Amino acid sequence: MTDLETVRPAHGSSVAVGSRRAWLGLAVLLLPVLLVSMDISVLFLAMPTLTVDLDPSAAQQLWILDIYGFLIAGLLITMGNLGDRIGRRNILLIGATVFGIASVLAAFAPTAGVLIAARALMGIGGATLLPSSLALISSLFPDARERAAAIGVWTAFFAGGSAVGPIIGGLLLHHFWWGAVFLINLPVLLVLLAFGPFLLPEHRSGALGPLDLPSVALSIGGILPVVYAVKHAASEGIDAAGIVIGLVGVAVLIVFVRRQRTLAEPLLDLRLFRRAQFSVAIGSSLVGMMSLAALSYLTSVYLQSVTGRDPLAAAMLGIPMAVAVFICSMGGARVGQRIGVRATFVLALLASALGNLMLLGVGVDGGVGWYVGSTIAGVGYGLAFTLVSDVAVSSVPPERAGSAVGISETSFELGNALGLALLGSLAALVFRSGGDYDSTLGETIQHAGADEELVHSAAASFVDGMHVATTAGAVLLVLMAIVAWVATRRPTRAG
Numbered sequence: 001m002t003d004l005e006t007v008r009p010a011h012g013s014s015v016a017v018g019s020r021r022a023w024l025g026l027a028v029l030l031l032p033v034l035l036v037s038m039d040i041s042v043l044f045l046a047m048p049t050l051t052v053d054l055d056p057s058a059a060q061q062l063w064i065l066d067i068y069g070f071l072i073a074g075l076l077i078t079m080g081n082l083g084d085r086i087g088r089r090n091i092l093l094i095g096a097t098v099f100g101i102a103s104v105l106a107a108f109a110p111t112a113g114v115l116i117a118a119r120a121l122m123g124i125g126g127a128t129l130l131p132s133s134l135a136l137i138s139s140l141f142p143d144a145r146e147r148a149a150a151i152g153v154w155t156a157f158f159a160g161g162s163a164v165g166p167i168i169g170g171l172l173l174h175h176f177w178w179g180a181v182f183l184i185n186l187p188v189l190l191v192l193l194a195f196g197p198f199l200l201p202e203h204r205s206g207a208l209g210p211l212d213l214p215s216v217a218l219s220i221g222g223i224l225p226v227v228y229a230v231k232h233a234a235s236e237g238i239d240a241a242g243i244v245i246g247l248v249g250v251a252v253l254i255v256f257v258r259r260q261r262t263l264a265e266p267l268l269d270l271r272l273f274r275r276a277q278f279s280v281a282i283g284s285s286l287v288g289m290m291s292l293a294a295l296s297y298l299t300s301v302y303l304q305s306v307t308g309r310d311p312l313a314a315a316m317l318g319i320p321m322a323v324a325v326f327i328c329s330m331g332g333a334r335v336g337q338r339i340g341v342r343a344t345f346v347l348a349l350l351a352s353a354l355g356n357l358m359l360l361g362v363g364v365d366g367g368v369g370w371y372v373g374s375t376i377a378g379v380g381y382g383l384a385f386t387l388v389s390d391v392a393v394s395s396v397p398p399e400r401a402g403s404a405v406g407i408s409e410t411s412f413e414l415g416n417a418l419g420l421a422l423l424g425s426l427a428a429l430v431f432r433s434g435g436d437y438d439s440t441l442g443e444t445i446q447h448a449g450a451d452e453e454l455v456h457s458a459a460a461s462f463v464d465g466m467h468v469a470t471t472a473g474a475v476l477l478v479l480m481a482i483v484a485w486v487a488t489r490r491p492t493r494a495g
Contacts, residue, residue: 077219095128136200287415291474298424306441317368332387342485
């Protein structure tokens with residue numbers, strides 16, 4: 001260990017990294033990952049009953065859904081850097097406490113405004129949990145092979161949380177009120193807070209100086225407007241206000257990047273992008289999440305509004321995809337070690353593209369089997385996302401792991417936002433061009449009444465839009481596979 005880093009066991013006890021205790025530490029780290037990823041998707045099912053109780057305006061409904069993701073995306077880089085400085089275990093436990101308090105506030109929120117504030121606080125806490133938990137893996141598992149396997153497990157639970165979120169939400173809402181989807185966080189967080197101090201080593205860099213506060217302000221001031229602009233375009237369409245806000249965000253990010261080039265200890269180390277594997281990893285996570293977000297959203301609408309399934313039944317049909325992502329995330333590191341990072345990225349991206357293209361077999365009057373067959377995409381996403389996390393941790397010095405993880409997780413969040421905004425808007429454009437419909441398929445069906453011909457026509461237009469959007473996602477994945485093949489000409493092994 002160099003003098004640039006400090007790894008201190010909890011309460012003076014020794015932590016045998018790579019040992020059984022390290023794997024117990026990993027089990028504790030999986031808890032916040034599962035919560036953060038679940039909370040991204042679980043609220044969609046709760047919105048109808050929540051809306052009846054709190055009567056939020058249309059704008060408030062959007063903020064209830066989006067403020068959580070906005071703040072996670074805006075703060076990930078900052079929190080990753082902060083964890084490198086004040087200690088990754090410290091910030092993990094602080095973030096878990098904030099997340100727990102915010103969950104209680106959200107569960108018992110008397111008004112929409114209080115719920116929005118609670119969701120914002122959850123976003124702040126969630127932004128500390130992801131980079132610190134993944135970065136701590138490098139402290140627990142210094143061996144490259146064990147670290148790669150641990151990261152695969154971490155990725156599997158992160159991806160699995162998004163998939164099981166709607167299922168757990170559906171079960172809770174079937175028996176309890178909407179606040180239960182937030183209270184489920186508490187027992188999980190109590191386990192983390194009870195065992196984390198004993199099983200997790202503290203890790204901080206003794207060489208890094210204080211955070212550059214202007215860079216923090218510029219990163220948040222740039223990322224938030226960009227994310228807001230793309231989400232606004234997805235929900236409201238492209239308008240002058242959205243364009244102006246987006247341009248302001250881009251301008252602030254340009255200033256941020258220029259500042260990073262002048263700092264000895266930048267918040268965002270641009271030199272990381274000189275590493276071909278790191279750049280390919282970030283590009284793969286961005287494009288992968290774009291296509292996955294669009295696929296997940298559009299197929300969810302298809303299963304409920306076109307085939308008539310309830311939310312829980314629709315979520316159950318997504319289990320094969322979730323299982324594929326989970327299993328392939330667990331084995332992604334071994335595939336990378338066997339055939340090389342370059343080949344694995346290409347294979348994963350092409351498999352994801354194939355899964356998206358299989359949705360072309362889905363139609364208004366049948367084709368659910370093609371949707372289940374698109375599970376091949378889950379194989380690709382599982383392999384790719386594991387490698388992204390592994391490369392982010394292993395390609396940088398240990399004292400910068402939190403910063404690198406913050407970059408990779410930010411690319412996931414931005415990819416999610418861009419997928420819904422760009423590919424989702426493309427699907428909506430095709431849908432609306434197919435006839436005189438309302439802004440969404442759900443509204444069209446609601447207003448159509450007994451007009452079955454209109455309902456069938458609108459459903460057909462939606463399916464056409466889904467085909468165009470998922471095909472566009474497949475094209476992006478193929479292009480990224482070509483970039484991965486060309487940019488990393490000399491094959492390297494994972495780890």
